[in-house]
Amino acid sequence: MEENKELELKEIRAKLKELLVTSLSLEDIKPTDIKDDEILFGEGLGLDSLDAVEIVVLLQRNFGLEIKDMNEGRKIFYSVDTLARYILENKKK
Amino acid sequence: MNETFHKIEAKKRGNALGFWFFKTTLKLFGLSGAYGLLYGVALHYALFDKPARAGALAYIKRRFPGSSGMVNFVHTYRLFINQGKQLIDRFACISGQVEFDMRLEGYDELMKLVAGGKGFVLLTSHTGNWQIAMTALSKIDKPVYLVMRPEDNRAVSESLKIGADNNRIKIISPEQYLGGVVEIMNALSAGAIVAIMGDRRYGFDGIDVQFLGKPALLPYGAFVIAANARCPVVVLESAKLGPRRYDVNVTHTIQPRLERGRDKKEQLRVFVQEYSNILESFVKKYPYQCFLFHDIWQAQMIAD
Incomplete structure (x- = not known):
């Protein structure tokens, strides 16, 4: 059960990284360059709030998800890993 | 946009007594009475509020290129008066005192x-x-x-x-x-x-x-x-x-x-x-x- 979850998480992370590179037109960055726990905004990957617009759309269009609770936004948008976990948990509901 | 948070700084002008004065004049003498007060207040800001004047001049110089210093001052003064009128209108409108x-x-x-x-x-x-x-x-x-x-x-x-x-x-x-x-x-x-x-x-x-x-x-x-x-x-x-x-x-x-x-x-x-x-x-x-x-x-x- 746990193994399946980890496998699914791994797939979501990989998909997310690809989507981030293509949607945000990240120059000179390959999906594999992005670490699972790399901070997305500010330091780390250096994304800004307008990139967040694209991530919101990316979540809607590719995973059918909306972030309703803004208090959770900070935790969800922290890294690829936190985004992937949010997707996994909310897809199952 | 390199920050995820943005602190917005904006200088506020006027004080409670000033607002009360305008509100009371509006109540007693209507829009034209309140507008009348503006001419002195706007002149005060045009003469003595350097940051406000500099902010206005940035626009005035591009909108009226080639104008002399004195003419720019008049443009600035007119701009301040108009802003004051619109602030009064806003208050009069949303407080229901005047219908627009x-x-x-x-x-x-x-x-x-x-x-x-x-x-x-x-x-x-x-x-x-x-x-x-x-x-x-x-x-x-x-x-x-x-x-x-x-x-x-x-x-x-x-x-x-x-x-x-x-x-x-x-x-x-x-x-x-x-x-x-x-x-x-x-x-x-x-x-x-x-x-x-x-x-x-x-x-x-x-x-x-x-x-x-x-x-x-x-x-x-x-x-x-x-x-x-x-x-x-x-x-x-x-x-x-x-x-x-x-x-x-x-x-x-x-x-x-x-x-x-x-x-x-x-x-x-x-x-x-x-x-x-x-x-x-x-x-x-x-x-x-x-x-x-x-x-x-x-x-x-x-x-x-």
Whole structure:
């Protein structure tokens, strides 16, 4: 059960990284360059709030998800890993 | 935009006694009485408030190029008087003391958008009296979100009863995490109207476009949001035409779309320039209704 979850998480992370590179037109960055726990905004990957617009759309269009609770936004948008976990948990509901 | 949080600093002018004086004069002598007080107050600011004068001059010099120092002073004074009148109008209107005749141009097109169920971005500017225009739009049967700090427009917030459970006008603060973009996107996808200031960056990134014949730095966030939400941007203009008359114009609609693989900023520049052209037409028609009070041309030079 746990193994399946980890496998699914791994797939979501990989998909997310690809989507981030293509949607945000990240120059000179390959999906594999992005670490699972790399901070997305500010330091780390250096994304800004307008990139967040694209991530919101990316979540809607590719995973059918909306972030309703803004208090959770900070935790969800922290890294690829936190985004992937949010997707996994909310897809199952 | 390199920060995920943005602290917005804005100097507030006037004090409680001054506001009370204007309110009482308005109550006792009506609009013309309150306007009468302005001439001295505006002269005081034109003479002694250096930051206010510098903010106004940035615009005045581009709007009236080649004018001498004395002529620029007169333009500045007229600008301050007009701003004062519009502040009084705003208070008089939203407090219900004076009824204004508001002509809404583009109402049918706006209602078509509303009836279509999709959300849209309403692009406002520091020109004319957008707050008065909002009172007209508050009658539209659709939630309206203002992207602003409540404390920046406390009078408007209170009079429009923003934040009350039964009110359709609500606020999204740009100071929250990620500039409030998640809430903005949720509001648009739910079919709401999201009002965003289009002419001041408040620390966010901008794009240099031509405005009054010189490169100026204007924000592009509203267009990124609209392009991603696949919704239109409706430009809101409001001009004071007479003591109790306003023209609210929503006829200009921009449809921003971004293509993959092409330079995003270059694509956005087209839309920001389109907005800048609309703004320029407005200030050419109403030169004393541009209340930017910020050197967006100098900001462009700094960004370079």
